[in-house]
Amino acid sequence: MNSISTQPFSVNGRDYAPAQRPIVVICLDGSADEYFDAALARDRMPNLKAMSVRGYRGFARGAMPSFTNVNNSSIVTGVPPSVHGIGGNFFFDTASGEEVMMNSSKFLRAETIFPVAARAGRRVAVVTAKEKLRDIFASGLFAESASAGSHGPTGGIAFSSERANLARVETHGIGDVEPLVGKPTPAIYSGDASLYVLWAGVALLERHRADFLYLSTTDFMQHKYAPETPEALDFYAAIDVELGRLQKLGAVVGVTADHGMNAKQKADGTPNVIYLESVLTEKFGPGFRVILPITDPYVVHHGALGSFAVVHLPPGQAADPVHQWLMQFEGVSEVYDRATAARKLELPEDRMGELVVMAGRHAVLGRTPEYHDLKAIEGGLRSHGGRYEEMVPLVFSEPLNPVYAAKASGDPRNFDVFDFTINGTH
């Protein structure tokens, strides 16, 4: 008999009182609501359809910028980037003068829900597609991972489908992923990289090896395929099968996304880019440093082109004229000074530049034409990062209780998803 702990716990000011059922929270990377719409209209997601009628389907507001690391960090901590500190994949460390990638839990300023749930008796498993997120998710679970909490490692399971075959008991809490899932480690640039995450979740639940799961996919498919393409429809149909299996295994399932996804092209099919470093240098002179926090080791998705940029000004350059001038670009939707960006976009002020720039629904921001390898996105650019990729789906397998139904009709955030799944459905 595998008993499931109902011991309540608290993380970052939120109280969680879980029912005696497995909890599964899924973050479908880049899953704009249109993907659900297209698949549902073609009867390809019967389990999602049933969830939305029996449980709940609506929209949630994500964290800005609408990027993967930022929003996954918010989801697993339950707090905005201003608190957890991950405001992008990259930031410019003005002290060291270096551009720093934030793929490590050492940049995380808040404890995640996982070690706390584990200490409350939950058997935690975190499965991600991209290895880059594993260190943040594993924070506090193993001796090797730094943690913002003050306790020792709790144990649990945390691995990526990208490196499923490299998972070891000592460092990942599991050493037999491939036999467990019954499939070999997938290629990262594939739909299977994401489906593998869900297959692993089902297998872990089935073998009673976890009862508190976070499954976080990757958006290779959404970057590459529009919602109504056969590839996207097949992908979502395969996701739906696993949504059904998780529920059949007794889990309460909560689904959200880290960000949406929009085509960012001109009429001729080329990327619709404003090269900020180029235009700023031409207008105001040299010394601008533009950080594109979408930049990560997986450039095939987006060529490091997203709809959010941080601008570090040259010494002595006043911010306001640059701010005003950037607002004149048709593709620029919003520009904020650092303090305003920190307040209105809930960003970590010390990891931002003097200005924050967002692009509209069909535009992205770049550094210089030379900086970006557009070969990677010859098939067309779909990307995210700005305000028009902020709203994401929020779906639950169970009906919401009155308190959470009221919350859902207000301004729910995607990083409320653990709160809703645990507290809102019983």
Added chain:
Amino acid sequence: MNSISTQPFSVNGRDYAPAQRPIVVICLDGSADEYFDAALARDRMPNLKAMSVRGYRGFARGAMPSFTNVNNSSIVTGVPPSVHGIGGNFFFDTASGEEVMMNSSKFLRAETIFPVAARAGRRVAVVTAKEKLRDIFASGLFAESASAGSHGPTGGIAFSSERANLARVETHGIGDVEPLVGKPTPAIYSGDASLYVLWAGVALLERHRADFLYLSTTDFMQHKYAPETPEALDFYAAIDVELGRLQKLGAVVGVTADHGMNAKQKADGTPNVIYLESVLTEKFGPGFRVILPITDPYVVHHGALGSFAVVHLPPGQAADPVHQWLMQFEGVSEVYDRATAARKLELPEDRMGELVVMAGRHAVLGRTPEYHDLKAIEGGLRSHGGRYEEMVPLVFSEPLNPVYAAKASGDPRNFDVFDFTINGTH
């Protein structure tokens, strides 16, 4: 035999080349995408489902502010408010010192598509729920209605369901609405006020009295009922029946909305309002005038509370400190000075105040507590006007041709709907 004109025509810089089929464009007032989702998940909109698979379903970006007059004016002219001049239901005329309601076509600075289509041989019919919109829609059709064009009246049909029984041939192009529709004039505060618009459209098409129709409903139901309520589901099921009938009659059907709709309440169910005139007066002293361009004669919908406001400053008051101070309110999403608002939100600069303020997904802006009659919205406040009600559905009954499919995947606007319906589906 009723032949249908295929003569091309141009309006406000756009060229239209209609096929020999009836054209029906529908604006479902306040129809946030969630209404479709909820009804589709419960199999209540089979015709919409078929349209979205055979034709197209996606999102379009509306005009700001996300209000009815603004967006309907954009839809019928094909241009943003900066061109057609209707930036709200109300503006403050600084010359006369009066707050002016813009329900009249005399405020419209661009010709609508209707008289031009009529001159090209199309039999035009415009049916709206609210009488307030009729004068703008009828512009150029009858001798009584002022027109931005230079031609004489063209004839056509234009009436509201609210005053269906008062339509006369000389002034409305039709005098027998009730016998035609087979139902009495509906109450304006009802779902039938909107359904009547669609019933009339079907009847006009059936009797070959029109082949170029614009059907614009009212959002009483959406203000009052959330998407998953039985009342909303029944309403959308009834809309779906008419979508089917219009297609059976051979029409190409395009559907969009003027704006979305969100709950704007606190956890206790009371309206989540920032009373701008009150807080500004307390902070900066007297003399502020706050215009709420949602204000119209139909206050039962929303109590004049929306997520967009225009601020006229007292003489001598600098804009920037007020701008910065307003940005500190959690419920305020964006603030712009007049020139920036005109450029980024495509607003008519001469009809705006010194500052434009938008509220977030769950907040609205008011003048003073005394100004608003909250009794009208005791059942709960759902409203619109800001950025979070900007994205609306865009649906077509026919597959889009490659050029318009590409446009649809970019940044289509709701006021492209005539262009898409006429040019994009053949």
